[in-house]
Amino acid sequence: MSELPGQPFPLNGRKVYVAGHRGMVGSALLRRLGTTGAQVLTAERREVDLRRQDQTERWLEAHRPEAVFAAAATVGGILANDTRPAEFLYDNLAIIANLIQACHRSGVRKVMVLGSSCMYPRLAAQPIAEDSVLTGPLEPTNQWYAVAKLAGLKLAQAYRRQYGCDFITAVPTNLFGVGDNFDPAASHVIPAMIRKVTDAQAGGRDTVEVWGTGSPEREFLYVDDAADAMVFLMERYSGEEPINIAGGQTVTIRRLAELVAAECGWRGRFVYDADKPDGMPRKALEASRLLGMGWRPEIGLQEGLRRTCAWFLQAGDARLGTAAAI
Ligand code: GDP
Numbered sequence: 001m002s003e004l005p006g007q008p009f010p011l012n013g014r015k016v017y018v019a020g021h022r023g024m025v026g027s028a029l030l031r032r033l034g035t036t037g038a039q040v041l042t043a044e045r046r047e048v049d050l051r052r053q054d055q056t057e058r059w060l061e062a063h064r065p066e067a068v069f070a071a072a073a074t075v076g077g078i079l080a081n082d083t084r085p086a087e088f089l090y091d092n093l094a095i096i097a098n099l100i101q102a103c104h105r106s107g108v109r110k111v112m113v114l115g116s117s118c119m120y121p122r123l124a125a126q127p128i129a130e131d132s133v134l135t136g137p138l139e140p141t142n143q144w145y146a147v148a149k150l151a152g153l154k155l156a157q158a159y160r161r162q163y164g165c166d167f168i169t170a171v172p173t174n175l176f177g178v179g180d181n182f183d184p185a186a187s188h189v190i191p192a193m194i195r196k197v198t199d200a201q202a203g204g205r206d207t208v209e210v211w212g213t214g215s216p217e218r219e220f221l222y223v224d225d226a227a228d229a230m231v232f233l234m235e236r237y238s239g240e241e242p243i244n245i246a247g248g249q250t251v252t253i254r255r256l257a258e259l260v261a262a263e264c265g266w267r268g269r270f271v272y273d274a275d276k277p278d279g280m281p282r283k284a285l286e287a288s289r290l291l292g293m294g295w296r297p298e299i300g301l302q303e304g305l306r307r308t309c310a311w312f313l314q315a316g317d318a319r320l321g322t323a324a325a326i
Pocket of ligand 1: 076077078079118142174187188189190192193209210211212216218253276277278279280283
């Protein structure tokens with residue numbers, strides 16, 4: 001007899017599949033799940049390409065997990081989103097549609113779809129509450145990724161309504177941490193700044209370029225805190241509404257650049273390239289639903305930057321990562 005929506009769903013002893021385990025979020029989920037007593041399943045891309053429906057269905061049918069974290073995605077920063085729209089839309093639509101349908105067919109009891117803060121309207125009231133979803137136009141630079149993430153939310157809702165599946169959507173704020181992608185063409189702002197500053201330091205240069213005006217505000221949450229919240233919600237949350245994973249620190253990009261420089265001990269100057277896009281003027285998520293359930297983050301921005309810089313400097317080739325966590 002399966003649990004009714006709303007009842008606790010402890011992961012201890014269950015088979016749990018992490019789709020996208022090589023990405024920053026997926027690898028943090030593996031670290032966190034290691035302490036739950038769950039039996040964790042992963043699959044390499046050569047075994048199952050989640051953009052292929054037949055492969056996805058076959059793999060889920062063969063392994064029959066009880067819970068699935070849908071953390072696989074083609075991901076990237078503001079420029080990658082803007083310049084590779086087809087990949088960001090097609091890959092992510094295909095991955096989530098295939099996963100949801102395959103999970104339904106093979107009887108997965110609980111699925112967590114991962115949304116993104118960019119699926120909220122560009123000018124939503126800040127910090128952005130869950131009920132802002134689909135109330136206004138999207139930020140154009142990452143609309144492709146956002147539309148795929150909105151489709152994921154709607155798929156989870158539709159399968160709940162039509163088939164009674166306990167599929168939920170969690171929406172993390174901007175995440176950073178160990179295992180991030182440091183490729184300058186695809187990365188988000190924190191790995192980009194860490195890389196640029198450490199490169200300037202190594203090369204004895206005293207200026208570093210920052211995209212945009214430096215005035216946008218972003219909230220940043222350390223990835224291990226986010227993974228902790230994902231496990232917390234998988235075990236306790238059931239509902240059609242998306243739920244934000246936030247509670248991080250909000251800073252301007254200008255302040256973030258200073259914090260990275262201070263962390264690296266670099267004393268140069270930042271030069272702002274206003275020809276590069278700013279993206280959303282402000283982006284922070286309202287976290288009262290999650291915090292009201294008793295969850296709290298543990299790792300602040302500075303401590304997270306310290307861990308991420310240290311990892312980047314010792315990780316060698318692994319640090320260049322890949323833009324896709326499929
Ligand atoms: P976003 O939150 O979806 O906009 O994703 P990003 O992390 O890519 O960008 C956040 C903000 O940082 C935007 O205003 C960017 O213009 C700014 N930014 C400044 N320098 C960089 C950089 O070198 N790389 C990236 N990705 N963003 C940068």
